[in-house]
Amino acid sequence: MAEPAQTDLKRTPLFALNAELGGKMVPFAGYEMPVQFPAGILKEHLHTRAAAGLFDVSHMGQAWLHLEGKGTHDDIAALLETLTPGDIKALKPGQIRYTLLLNDEGGIRDDFMVSRPLSAEKAGTLFLVVNAATKDADFAHIAAKLKGKAKLERLEDRALIALQGPKAAAVLERIVPGVAAMTFMTIATFTWERAELFVSRSGYTGEDGYEISVPGAIATAFARVLLAQAEVAPIGLGARDSLRLEAGLCLYGHDIDEQTTPVEANLTWAIGKRRKLEKGFPGADKIMDQLFNGAKRVRVGIKPEGRAPAREGAEIVDANGAPAGRITSGGFGPSVNGPIAMGYVRADLANDGTALSLIVRGQKLAARVVPMPFVQKRFHKP
Amino acid sequence: MTTKYTKDHEWVRVEGNVATVGITAYAAEQLGDVVFVELPAIGKAVEKGGDAAVVESVKAASEVYAPISGEVVEVNSALVDEPAKVNAEPTGAGWFMKLKVKSAGELNGLMSEAEYNDYVKGL
Known part of the structure; x- marks a missing residue:
């Protein structure tokens, strides 16, 4: 499949701001997105862990899922549960859950966030x-x-x-006064400059933080205030x-x-007990x-023992040199x-501490299975 | 002493029959923060255009090709512990290796500094 021409790429409402900030734009998921700013990936990463980083993630898909006609949270949750293994019914008002969109073979079509709005007026609606x-593809499937x-x-x-x-x-x-009182994996609506913000205390970095849905027309103004x-x-x-x-x-x-499957992916925690x-x-x-009975292969954390990184696609072999x-x-x-x-490694190799070799440029690199995350998570829990 | 450049963004500086090899400031800038460098073994014979070293940034790994053929006589082992030198001083302390020149004639096909600067402007 040919890469889409540059002109076919979509732009987020923050595109001009990203460019103004010196963002190096690359095609990503059909959008022109900044892969880095002048500070560079290393400094940006460390800055996020030390202070606060602002990310444009407007390319992600946001939607309300409404019941046809009137109904309750249980009604809409029961419908979404036919497509996901998460306990959606158990969501309290204002609670967010990480869940999975599954195909009929139990394979993962996507991973996504589902929230139950705090407001009683929105009963029977979920935010995805x-x-x-x-x-x-997700929205067409749903x-x-x-x-x-x-x-x-x-x-x-x-x-x-x-x-x-x-x-x-x-x-x-x-x-946005009031957001500091929110706990991890909750969502609430706030007002900024007369615009409605959906503020989630969640993220994709292992740090405390927020994901803020903001009307596109004021997104740049809002981002500028944060960046100031x-x-x-x-x-x-x-x-x-x-x-x-x-993380x-x-x-x-x-x-x-x-x-x-979620079991292979070591995401069984995302399958509700009920x-x-x-x-x-x-x-x-x-x-x-x-x-x-266990899966034949499972996702694990892997720490190469030297300084050389092993990239996506590198083959893993066991201590005997057999494919792993x-x-x-x-x-x-x-x-x-x-x-x-x-x-992913064979199930018999998934225990923490298991010695493996990674094939990088034809050489065997010593590595071990390690627990994840690689850094301590610092979420804001009640 | 003359410095020549390749289309793959290596530089080579020849003094007598020894050539020092590194990557250009443009290459270092494009790669971003260098976090790992793999250097060749001393004594290894490298061929013009062949793999000579590896340089990795946070996001990707790239080959460093030999601008000319020769035998590796010295490597900049300081880069192993301080790969960031490649970004800080790509044409100075961030050099990769020294080669004993096999055929000085191979240098003729490489770009001068002015030619390389024009080449980069066109990218």
């Missing part, structure tokens, strides 16, 4: 945020499967801005990737895909079999100050 590269029972309202006129890092709460509280705060620097997709890898978080299309008992999610038979799996994400962790990776 899905990956950029998969959003059209709309087709729930046709006649629920309808999607895509929020294409909204930008999404992530503010991540230990200073994120203090910074955002100055601009001394603690805040703009961060590109390069550092977003190294931050999430250190042990999956990148869709790389670490998880349609051929991978859901395991009731089943009733796509691929439940296969997934339950893997839960009880493949690296799905790998690179240099700026906060770890060394190479880090994740990948």
Whole structure:
């Protein structure tokens, strides 16, 4: 498949600001996005862990999922549960959950965030945020499967801005009073300059922080106010990737895909307890079999022992040189100050401490299975 | 002493029959922060255009090709612990290796500094 021509690429509402800030633009998921700013990936990464980083993630897909007609949270949750293994019914008002869109074989079509709005007026509605590269397919799939029972309202006129890092709460509280009181994985609506913001305390870096849905028309003005705060620097997709890898978080299309089940992906925590008992999610038979009997391969954290990074696609062999799996994400962790990776290995090799070799440029690189995350998570829990 | 450049953004500086090799400021800028350098073994014979070293940034790995053929007589082992020298001083302390020149004639096909600067402007 040919790469789309430059002119076919879409732009987010923050495109001009990203360019003005010196962002180096690259094609990503059909959008022209900044891979880095003049500070560079290393400094951007470390800045996010030390202070606060601002990320344009407006390419992601935002939508309301509404019941057709009137109904309750349980009604809309029951519908979404036919497509995902998460316990959506158990969401309290204002609570967010990470969940998975599954195919009929239990493979992962996407990973996404689902929120139950805080307001009672929005009962029977859920807020979805899905990956950029998969959003059209996801929304088409959800709309087709729930046709006649629920309808999607895509929020294409909204930008999404992530503010991540230990200073994120203090910074955002100055601009949007009240957000500091929110706890991790909750969502609430705030007003800024008469515009409605959907503020989630969540992120993709392993740090405390927020993801803020803001009307596209005022997104640049809002981002400028955040960037004017001394603690805040703009961060590109390069550092977003190294931050999430250190946090042990999956990148869709790389670490998880349609051929991978939640059990293989070591995401069984995303399958609700009640859901395991009731089943009733796509691929439940296969997934339950893997839960009880184990999967043949599993996603693990991998630490190369030297300084050389092992990249996506690198072959993994066991101590006897037999094929053991493949690296799905790998690179240099700026906060770890060394190479880090994740990948899939044979189930017998998945225990922490297991010695492996990674084939890099024809050479065997010594490595070990390690627990993830590679850095301590610092979320704001109650 | 003359410095020549390749289309793959290596520089080579010849003094007597020894050539010092590194990557250009443009290459270092394009790569971003260098976090790992793999240097060849002393005594290795490298061929013009062949793999000579590896340089990795946070996001990607790139080959460094030999601008000319020769035998590796020295490597800049300081880069192993301080790969950031490649960004800080790409044409100075960030050099990669020294080669014993096999055929001085190979230098003729490389670009002068002025030619390389024009080449980069066109990219």
